[in-house]
Amino acid sequence: MSPPQPIASISQELVRFDTQKLQNPEVNGVEYQQGELFGYEVREYLLEKWNRKCTYCGAENTPLEVEHIVPKSKGGSDRVSNLTLACHKCNQTKGNQDIREFLSGKPSVLNRVLKQAKAPLKDAAAANSTRWALYQRLKETGLPVETGTGGTTKYNRTRLELPKTHWLDAVCVGHSTPENLIVKVLKPLQITAKGHGKRQRCGTDKYGFPVRHAPNAKQFMGFQTGDIVKASVTNGKYAGIHTGRIAIRYRPSFKLNARSMKFDVHPKYLQTLQHTDGYEYAT
Ligand SMILES: [Zn+2]
Incomplete structure (x- = not known):
């Protein structure tokens, strides 16, 4: 290696999708418009806009097909404002019908779909x-x-x-x-933000009564909650070498969250491998 x-x-x-390119596909050239990449952008956009559900029956967790609200055979365009997502069944049932025809028995659904279709693109910058x-x-x-x-x-x-x-x-x-x-x-190398712990000094039960207190100092004997340490425990139930993160709780012993188990360990067995910086690292 x-x-x-x-x-x-x-x-x-x-961003999830490029609103600029979706609104003005013309400026990106024919290659982009007709390309597969444009299809992926459109799909991401439609999933977001139509809440990952079949527009007509509300089905979730089912493969969704891109569907023309006004069919192309009736003059509907390929613009994203004329596209939605439907489950296979609804897509088949609707077929070539105009949406007003297809949803003639369900005026409330028809109104919702037409309104949602016209809603402008969400502002990606704000979102x-x-x-x-x-x-x-x-x-x-x-x-x-x-x-x-x-x-x-x-x-x-x-x-x-x-x-x-x-x-x-x-x-x-x-x-x-x-x-x-x-x-x-x-x-x-995967890095995950873990923060620097809570500021809350006192835990409460559901009635608001104090049930536990955090130590006054997060640092003790040169160790800090979140430090990655190597513990070389010489005797007892947990004898052996362990690595993991410590939490300073029951002084003089710390809580060690090793990969296989959690136990209390005295700092004399510990060697710091890496001081906490608010991130977790894994390969
Ligand atoms: Zn459906």
Whole structure:
């Protein structure tokens, strides 16, 4: 395996779908409009807009098909405002009918669908303010930052025939995703934000009575809650080598959350491997 390389550039999934491209597919050229990638963007958008349900019967967790509200044979367009999602059964039943015909017996459903179809695209910028904030911070690193959409990620993952996992999704973010990808030799580092613990000093029961108190200091004998430690326990039930995170609870012993078990351990057995920084690392 090759040694770890310094980070040269960053790919971030900024938004689920590209509202600009969906509203103005013309500016992106025929290749994009008729391409598969556009299909993935449209699908992500429709899933969000129609709440991942069949528009007509409300069925969930079933394969959904892209469906024209006004059929093409009756002059309906391919614009996203004329598209919705329907289960296979509803799609078949509706067939070539106009929506007014198909839902003539269900005026309330008809009204809802027509209203929802006309509703403007959600403002992606407002909906994903956290991701935009992250984007600004990533740019401050000075590294080149590329952004992609959820639609592009899915398109790349499908194209490369990769299973759906968090890290393979991460590999597929953005247009820089190569044509061919050899992932067998990669060992991804997964980083999860864990925070720095609660500020609450006192736990309460459901009536508001205090039931437990947090220690006054999170730091004790050079250790801190969240530190990753190696415990070399010489005797007793837990004799052996354990690694895990500690929580400072019952001084002078700490709670050690090792992979296989949780137990109290005295700090004299502990060696710090990594001080807590609010993140969890795993390979
Ligand atoms: Zn249906």
